[in-house]
Amino acid sequence: MARRYRVGIVGAGIGARHVEGFLALQEKFAIAVVADRDRDRAARLAAEAGAAVHGEFDDALLARDDLDIIDICLPPFLHFDAVARALRAGRHVICEKPLVGSLAEADALEAIARESGRTLMPVFQARFGNGLAKARHLIDSGAAGRVYLATCETHWNRGADYYAVPWRGKFASELGGAFTGHAIHIHEMLTTLLGPVRSVSAATAVRVNPIETEDCGGAVLEMANGAIAVLSVTLGSADQVSRMRVMCENVTMISGGPVYACAREPWEFVPKAPKDQGWLDAALAQAPAGPEQFVGQFALYHAALESGGGLPVTVADARRAIELLSAIYHAARTGERVALPLAKDHPAYRGWR
Numbered sequence: 001m002a003r004r005y006r007v008g009i010v011g012a013g014i015g016a017r018h019v020e021g022f023l024a025l026q027e028k029f030a031i032a033v034v035a036d037r038d039r040d041r042a043a044r045l046a047a048e049a050g051a052a053v054h055g056e057f058d059d060a061l062l063a064r065d066d067l068d069i070i071d072i073c074l075p076p077f078l079h080f081d082a083v084a085r086a087l088r089a090g091r092h093v094i095c096e097k098p099l100v101g102s103l104a105e106a107d108a109l110e111a112i113a114r115e116s117g118r119t120l121m122p123v124f125q126a127r128f129g130n131g132l133a134k135a136r137h138l139i140d141s142g143a144a145g146r147v148y149l150a151t152c153e154t155h156w157n158r159g160a161d162y163y164a165v166p167w168r169g170k171f172a173s174e175l176g177g178a179f180t181g182h183a184i185h186i187h188e189m190l191t192t193l194l195g196p197v198r199s200v201s202a203a204t205a206v207r208v209n210p211i212e213t214e215d216c217g218g219a220v221l222e223m224a225n226g227a228i229a230v231l232s233v234t235l236g237s238a239d240q241v242s243r244m245r246v247m248c249e250n251v252t253m254i255s256g257g258p259v260y261a262c263a264r265e266p267w268e269f270v271p272k273a274p275k276d277q278g279w280l281d282a283a284l285a286q287a288p289a290g291p292e293q294f295v296g297q298f299a300l301y302h303a304a305l306e307s308g309g310g311l312p313v314t315v316a317d318a319r320r321a322i323e324l325l326s327a328i329y330h331a332a333r334t335g336e337r338v339a340l341p342l343a344k345d346h347p348a349y350r351g352w353r
């Protein structure tokens, strides 16, 4: 019989979405404890989860004997230490995005995970969606033909309320702005579709709120497969849009899922010629479908823990997202076009802060 893993969720903000995900998979996971230094916030979420309440992330939490997995939903600047401590305490670890703020830190955490013999799974729930799965199937099967150009729009709206939370809006604690905290999801989805990035040009600006981190930006990527990707990011849009368009030889693919889950259906797949609709429908019917978002990621996580197989999201995936961020910030600051991969002696390897 499959094992039921006992989870401790640390951080009761986005932790509430993790609770929903685990509760949908109750035969696979039991939420043993919810921890937050704001004990009232922890208690409210623990009541929903049927879990015990804990305060500060501390040695007493790590010493509990009812936890297999520690799920870190803390502000970004706390991720590195919290993940390292939880791994060294012998727990499997899940960690919210952005995992950390540099390739150097990502590599250090990967080494700590290896030494600990435990797994570290970053969170990229946004890529688990059946619309994106169709797009991936068309590209990977060759049905889409050559990819010409992709655009990603993250046009969101954030104001004073959002930035009233003290860790947001500062490089030291949020690690970055709209590219790091908001557009990271759709850009990660893009690289799962199109593969590695060859070079990055970028510009960033603070235009919308009185903050330190960028709230507007644009980047142009040359992909290793020859395609071009254009990324646009703002937190000053009146409406909220997450949209990806991928123009290929045989089809144009357009995301239409909800703003925080645009990998989900509906996606539009427009054949180049009306006569192509038949084969396109046949190809789309072959695409895999499964549980989406947090439930999708956590279900595959359980399967990986049981089988010892590959995690649905790996440190290498987080590393790829961090490498893109490192290149975007370096390109924006220097005006250079930055070639990837970034070697250990590149100034951006140690991060952008």
Ligand SMILES: NC(=O)c1ccc[n+]([C@@H]2O[C@H](COP(=O)([O-])OP(=O)(O)OC[C@H]3O[C@@H](n4cnc5c(N)ncnc54)[C@H](O)[C@@H]3O)[C@@H](O)[C@H]2O)c1
Pocket: 010, 011, 012, 013, 014, 015, 035, 036, 037, 038, 041, 055, 056, 057, 073, 074, 075, 076, 078, 096, 097, 098, 123, 125, 165, 181
């Ligand atoms: N995957 C997603 O779609 C998604 C969405 C939103 C946020 N996030 C990420 O989740 C993380 C948390 O963001 P949030 O919006 O939930 O932040 P938040 O500020 O709402 O929640 C963080 C919680 O951590 C608690 N906390 C801080 N230090 C602590 C400590 N030492 N011990 C115990 N509790 C402590 C705070 O009291 C707070 O309740 C960030 O990394 C963010 O980027 C991911």
